[in-house]
Amino acid sequence: MAASLRCFLRSGKNTVSALQRRDFHRSAPAAVQMTVRDALNQAMDEELERDERVFLLGEEVAQYDGAYKVSRGLWKKYGDKRIIDTPISEINVLLQAGLRPICEFMTFNFSMQAIDQIINSAAKTYYMSAGLQSVPIVFRGPNGASAGVAAQHSQCFAAWYGHCPGLKVVSPWNSEDAKGLLKSAIRDENPVVVLENELLYGVPFEMSEEAQSKDFTIPIGKAKIERQGNSITLVAHSRYVGHCLDAAAVLAKEGIECEVINLRTIRPMDVETIETSVMKTNHLVTVEGGWPQFGIGAEICARIMEGPAFNYLDSPVTRVTGVDIPMPYAKILEDHSLPQVKDIIFSVKKTLNI
Amino acid sequence: LGLSGARVVVSRSFADFTPQATFDIKKCDLHRLEEGPPVKAELTREQGLQYYRTMQTVRRMELKADQLYKQKIIRGFCHLYDGQEACAAGIEAAINPSDHLITAYRAHGYTYTRGVSVKEILAELTGRRGGVAKGKGGSMHMYAPHFYGGNGIVGAQVPLGAGIALACQYQGNNQVCVTLYGDGAANQGQLFESYNMAALWKLPCIFICENNKYGMGTSVERAAASTDYYKRGDFIPGLRVDGMDVLCVREATQFAADHCRAGKGPIIMELQTYRYHGHSMSDPGVSYRTREEIQEVRSKSDPISMLKERMLSHNMASVEEFKEIDIEIRKQVEEATQFATSDPEPPLEELCNHIFSKNPPLEVRGTSPWSKLKSVS
Numbered sequence: 001m002a003a004s005l006r007c008f009l010r011s012g013k014n015t016v017s018a019l020q021r022r023d024f025h026r027s028a029p030a031a032v033q034m035t036v037r038d039a040l041n042q043a044m045d046e047e048l049e050r051d052e053r054v055f056l057l058g059e060e061v062a063q064y065d066g067a068y069k070v071s072r073g074l075w076k077k078y079g080d081k082r083i084i085d086t087p088i089s090e091i092n093v094l095l096q097a098g099l100r101p102i103c104e105f106m107t108f109n110f111s112m113q114a115i116d117q118i119i120n121s122a123a124k125t126y127y128m129s130a131g132l133q134s135v136p137i138v139f140r141g142p143n144g145a146s147a148g149v150a151a152q153h154s155q156c157f158a159a160w161y162g163h164c165p166g167l168k169v170v171s172p173w174n175s176e177d178a179k180g181l182l183k184s185a186i187r188d189e190n191p192v193v194v195l196e197n198e199l200l201y202g203v204p205f206e207m208s209e210e211a212q213s214k215d216f217t218i219p220i221g222k223a224k225i226e227r228q229g230n231s232i233t234l235v236a237h238s239r240y241v242g243h244c245l246d247a248a249a250v251l252a253k254e255g256i257e258c259e260v261i262n263l264r265t266i267r268p269m270d271v272e273t274i275e276t277s278v279m280k281t282n283h284l285v286t287v288e289g290g291w292p293q294f295g296i297g298a299e300i301c302a303r304i305m306e307g308p309a310f311n312y313l314d315s316p317v318t319r320v321t322g323v324d325i326p327m328p329y330a331k332i333l334e335d336h337s338l339p340q341v342k343d344i345i346f347s348v349k350k351t352l353n354i
Numbered sequence: 355l356g357l358s359g360a361r362v363v364v365s366r367s368f369a370d371f372t373p374q375a376t377f378d379i380k381k382c383d384l385h386r387l388e389e390g391p392p393v394k395a396e397l398t399r400e401q402g403l404q405y406y407r408t409m410q411t412v413r414r415m416e417l418k419a420d421q422l423y424k425q426k427i428i429r430g431f432c433h434l435y436d437g438q439e440a441c442a443a444g445i446e447a448a449i450n451p452s453d454h455l456i457t458a459y460r461a462h463g464y465t466y467t468r469g470v471s472v473k474e475i476l477a478e479l480t481g482r483r484g485g486v487a488k489g490k491g492g493s494m495h496m497y498a499p500h501f502y503g504g505n506g507i508v509g510a511q512v513p514l515g516a517g518i519a520l521a522c523q524y525q526g527n528n529q530v531c532v533t534l535y536g537d538g539a540a541n542q543g544q545l546f547e548s549y550n551m552a553a554l555w556k557l558p559c560i561f562i563c564e565n566n567k568y569g570m571g572t573s574v575e576r577a578a579a580s581t582d583y584y585k586r587g588d589f590i591p592g593l594r595v596d597g598m599d600v601l602c603v604r605e606a607t608q609f610a611a612d613h614c615r616a617g618k619g620p621i622i623m624e625l626q627t628y629r630y631h632g633h634s635m636s637d638p639g640v641s642y643r644t645r646e647e648i649q650e651v652r653s654k655s656d657p658i659s660m661l662k663e664r665m666l667s668h669n670m671a672s673v674e675e676f677k678e679i680d681i682e683i684r685k686q687v688e689e690a691t692q693f694a695t696s697d698p699e700p701p702l703e704e705l706c707n708h709i710f711s712k713n714p715p716l717e718v719r720g721t722s723p724w725s726k727l728k729s730v731s
Contacts, residue, residue, distance in 0.1 A: 059570065059572070060570055060571050060572065063571065063572075063641075063642065064570070064571035064572075064641065064642065067570070085572055085576060087538070087541040087569070087572070087577040087578065088508050088509065088538045088539060088541055088542055088569060088577070089541050089542060089543065109506075109507065110507065110508070112507075113507070113509075113510075113542075113544075146430075147429060147430065148429035148430025148431075148481075148492065149430045149431055149492075150430060150431075150491060150492040150493075150494060150495055150506070151491070151495065151506075152494070152495070152505075152506035152507055153431070153506055292719050293719075318722060318723060319722075319723065320721055320722050321719070321721060321722075322721070323705065323706070323718065323719070323720050323721060323725075323727065324706075324718050324719045325705065325706050325709060325718060325729075326709075328489070328490040328700075328705065329430065329478075329481055329487075329489060329490055329491055329492030329493075329495070330481035330482070330483075330485075330489035330490060330492075330699050330700050331429065331481055331699065332481075332699040332700065332702065333481075333489065333490065333699070333700055333702070333704065333705050336702060336705055337705070338721070339721045340721070343721040343722055343725075346722065346724075347722045347724075350722070350724060
């Protein structure tokens with residue numbers, strides 16, 4: 001049953017509503033498997049239907065169904081007015097007065113062509129106008145490393161965008177994150193940067209019954225504890241949440257119980273959840289794909305040090321990060337440029353002095 | 355007739371062939387120019403065979419890359435050039451090795467014409483230490499003397515090209531910079547900034563738009579308010595050239611280079627060309643264009659076939675001769691493939707090298723604070 005459901009869902013057809021009407025056992029709610037891609041697609045579909053002012057623009061989003069097929073089927077359903085193919089002109093990030101655009105960057109590497117507009121026009125305008133002009137815009141697309149796409153296509157922009165007041169920045173990991181955060185981003189009155197991950201697009205995750213609802217949103221600014229533990233706190237965002245959970249499974253065999261926190265939002269960061277956890281476990285390891293200097297882990301270290309959790313630390317915080325180099329192409333070099341599960345395990349043990 | 359017999363025939367044949375012929379080529383559309391390149395091109399037998407060899411090598415190399423990608427031996431992005439060979443070959447025929455060239459990511463052909471061996475190109479694609487960038491660059495980041503890549507961000511190479519032209523002017527070396535981009539990049543604002551500065555300062559920059567009709571999946575009509583790319587430089591003179599004819603490309607590039615070297619400032623060339631493959635290996639290339647269209651270009655305008663037929667019809671070479679060249683090239687590509695698939699990956703010690711130039715060795719942070727790696731220039 002589950003296997004055929006999975007096949008059916010992976011084919012892209014929307015069976016969610018049909019399933020909801022079925023009566024299963026009284027025990028567990030009817031969860032389904034959904035890929036991150038389909039979750040993002042569903043989020044946009046639902047929001048496009050809900051609010052006429054929402055529209056999607058970007059390169060290849062319409063007739064091509066999206067460079068990574070995230071917007072598959074949307075142009076067919078909503079047409080030229082709501083789903084717009086643009087020329088290769090990232091900087092034409094439009095301040096569409098009264099509308100609510102979703103701007104897709106084919107990858108966030110290309111957002112650098114438009115970054116002046118994102119920061120100086122989108123992020124700062126509400127402040128500069130003292131509340132007169134709001135910018136309800138979403139910038140979304142794949143961020144960070146992929147596989148073999150080399151130096152110019154592999155950068156993580158979490159720290160860059162996370163640095164700027166006026167922006168909200170989210171970084172979903174699984175399908176529920178993707179759907180809930182994207183819907184919140186679209187409904188938010190402010191510019192929101194949604195950092196997706198190409199390698200996660202095709203990965204199926206469980207979607208709870210609650211997540212399948214058309215009104216399911218995840219609040220921006222709230223982290224989630226994916227796994228409870230007492231020995232040490234691991235904090236990550238996006239793909240590395242999965243790596244942390246894998247490391248936690250291995251470490252559990254040795255009696256080390258990791259508490260894994262999925263940041264979900266980069267800015268505003270939910271430091272409180274991290275602090276509460278550290279005050280319980282006394283140890284902290286941060287994990288990210290981006291470069292170490294001035295990064296997410298660096299920010300977490302500073303915030304922990306400035307708050308109540310500092311006195312609960314039994315050892316300095318450890319940051320696990322990408323290697324401080326441009327991304328090389330050759331597979332062996334690329335593999336060694338990013339955190340592996342074994343690097344996390346190693347860092348946990350070093351931090352615990354084991 | 356045994357193989358050895360055929361060889362004997364070929365080696366004695368040169369005296370029977372026409373050493374040089376003149377061909378009619380398509381007239382270029384002109385923008386802000388009184389005269390354009392000549393409408394007749396002279397071709398020696400030697401030149402013809404050389405252009406054939408160049409284009410056929412690029413063709414076979416790209417098809418081999420296609421194969422290796424499907425076998426997952428090449429990974430990441432791979433943008434193939436087959437169909438557009440006349441552009442790279444024609445341009446190189448009209449400029450000097452001391453001139454400069456920069457292009458975007460559909461760069462394997464130019465990497466070859468600018469002097470890198472097939473072996474080093476394929477080994478770079480397979481990510482091995484023998485690759486032209488030691489395996490660290492990949493498909494989009496290959497470099498050579500006077501060849502500045504291989505650039506991944508659409509349009510970003512154009513301001514760089516204008517800058518190289520500025521350097522040529524600054525150094526007074528009479529060199530030009532050929533700055534290539536596609537029809538997709540033609541709508542990037544940074545190009546217009548480059549046009550302005552190049553024209554203002556009369557930089558020896560040949561801007562060349564390789565118009566293959568599609569920017570990934572978007573046809574030119576859906577992306578550009580004006581598809582007259584040779585006119586988009588406004589105050590910069592322009593030529594629209596048949597990019598499938600290597601002689602047309604050569605004559606136009608010669609004309610453009612002369613224009614720049616005479617101190618007249620930049621010039622734009624639009625090469626009308628076509629790519630057989632999709633945008634990249636992840637794009638089947640048939641969702642936005644028909645198979646019939648691709649087939650038609652292949653049968654009526656293939657650059658390699660066109661050159662071959664011209665030479666055969668003027669008795670400049672024999673069918674056997676072309677076959678021999680094909681066999682040689684196939685062998686060369688096979689040997690290069692052998693190398694590219696057997697050469698080891700780069701050593702881990704290379705990981706952090708080449709961050710800075712002419713710098714004392716520095717320490718680089720690895721994935722954890724305990725991982726201290728070394729970087730040398």
